[in-house]
Amino acid sequence: MTAHHPQWLSFDNAAEVAHRVVTEITHLASACIARRGRFSLVLAGGTTPEQIYRQLAMTQQQWPQWTLYYGDERCLPVNDPERNSQMVKATGLSTKAGCEHIIPAELGPEEGARRYAETIAHALPFDLVLLGMGEDGHTASLFPGQPLDTTAWTVPVQHAPKPPPERVSLGLRALQACHAMAIIVTGSSKAKALQHWRAGDPLPVAVVAKTAENVRVFTDKAAMS
16 A cells, blocks of 8 residues: 555644534535535544534535445444434434435444445545544544454454444545545544654554545644644
8 A cells, every 4th residue: 555644734722623624525525516416425423523513514515415424333223322323413414415324333243344335335435534533543443453454345343442342434445445534633632642643653543544645634732732
């Protein structure tokens, strides 16, 4: 794999990060729809991007041309509030988009991964992949200390170090199959992992960022401290 270097963008706080990312998504979506009539967006889970989704849902977009995918999902019942798809639904974003492809993680990691690989096969490359970073340097549900499969589109996760232990994640191969990637890292709790990333440690987020083109990392002062 060819190594790439991300562009680092730092802002005063998480609110400014959210505003800038919403602006970037809007511009890219308009350009993609003008060029090809559609826009595909992979959504990050967790708490960091929630503010972005709420703001984005309140903007005027060509929503019927949007298709949403997910970077990972927890193996929980469909309506469990801890699922990423339920978080996105609560922000209002998924009800706006023309199409949404939820990971069927309720089927278990193996079957959920198999079915989602079939779902995304026709969609690659994605127009934009959004990712966050955990305090341990994980991204999507690719965790430190676990092997990074470079061939699978999707990965069944059986022993995640944070609950729930069973998940489904896009694999390295699918995450790097994109025209653009935005990684959002905010808050002082991410500062240590961010330092390790910038020092060259092979954290999962660092590996993903190195193997994709056109990567931008959006951070705030607290995370960069």
